[in-house]
Structures are given as C-alpha cells and as structure tokens.
Amino acid sequence: GCVIHCHAPELEFLRAPSFTIEGHELLKALGARDHLTPHEPCVYDNTQDMAELAAAVESRQLTRENSHGAVTFVLARHGIYCGGESIGKTEAYLEALLHLLKLKSSETALHSSPN
Numbered sequence: 001g002c003v004i005h006c007h008a009p010e011l012e013f014l015r016a017p018s019f020t021i022e023g024h025e026l027l028k029a030l031g032a033r034d035h036l037t038p039h040e041p042c043v044y045d046n047t048q049d050m051a052e053l054a055a056a057v058e059s060r061q062l063t064r065e066n067s068h069g070a071v072t073f074v075l076a077r078h079g080i081y082c083g084g085e086s087i088g089k090t091e092a093y094l095e096a097l098l099h100l101l102k103l104k105s106s107e108t109a110l111h112s113s114p115n
Contacts (some may be wrong), residue, residue, distance in 0.1 A: 002090040007079045010101035014074050016043045021100045027098035030070040041072040041080075041097070072097055 021027065022038035029038050042060050047053050057073065070093040071083035082097060084090035 001083060001085055003081060003083045004089045004090050004094050005079050005081050006094060006098075008098055008101065010098065010105050011074060011077065011080065013077075013105055014076060014101075016045050016076055018042050018106070021104055022066050024031060024103060026096050026100055029071070030093055030100075039070075039072070039100070041074055043074045043076050046075050046078045070097070 018040050018073075020038045020040045023035060025035045027035055027037060027039050032039060044053060044056055044060075053075075061071065063072065072093065073081050075081070080094065080097060080101075082090050082094040084093050
C-alpha cells in the first residue's frame with residue numbers, strides 16, 4: 001500500500017469531525033459506485049500528541065464502514081492523507097479529492113454569501 005500527504009489551501013474551511021462531498025461524478029474516482037454515493041473524509045484536530053492522534057485515527061478509520069477504494073482523512077489546518085493499494089491509485093485519489101475540495105470550498109462560499 002501507499003500513503004500520500006499534502007498541504008492545500010482548500011483545507012482552511014474544514015473542521016472536525018467530518019464533512020460530506022456528494023453529487024459529483026468525480027466521486028467515482030474515489031471508489032464510489034455512482035455520483036450519488038457520498039464521500040465523508042474524517043477531519044481530526046491537529047495535535048502534536050502523536051499517540052492521541054494515532055488512537056483517534058485508528059478508532060474512527062477502522063470502525064467506519066468504507067465501501068470506497070480510497071482511504072482519506074484530513075488533519076485540520078494541516079493537510080490531507082490519502083491511502084491506496086499503489087502509488088498510482090493513491091495519486092489519483094489525492095488529485096480527485098483536491099478537486100472535490102475546491103468544488104466544496106466554492107459551494108460553501110456561495111452558500112455563505114450575504115446575497
């Protein structure tokens with residue numbers, strides 16, 4: 001397997017515990033069966049206590065039903081982690097998730113606009 005971590009400005013709006021992305025064809029790139037299947041990456045608070053963070057990630061990630069191929073989570077105000085069975089698949093998951101986060105960020109900005 002493979003895990004990739006990156007930093008992205010699209011993460012600034014994300015807060016624990018999670019968020020949902022749905023209604024986009026690109027969700028199929030994360031392993032969803034169709035565009036109506038939601039993807040809900042966990043968002044963890046950023047902490048320097050690695051034992052605490054590892055326990056939180058392990059308890060939530062391993063107990064969730066994950067029918068998708070991608071394993072994704074976010075460390076709030078820090079970065080995205082994507083996991084997959086190979087480097088190529090994991091890079092594709094990350095690219096899809098970053099694009100979906102840009103769309104989600106735009107949607108959030110539109111819905112919070114005073115107009």
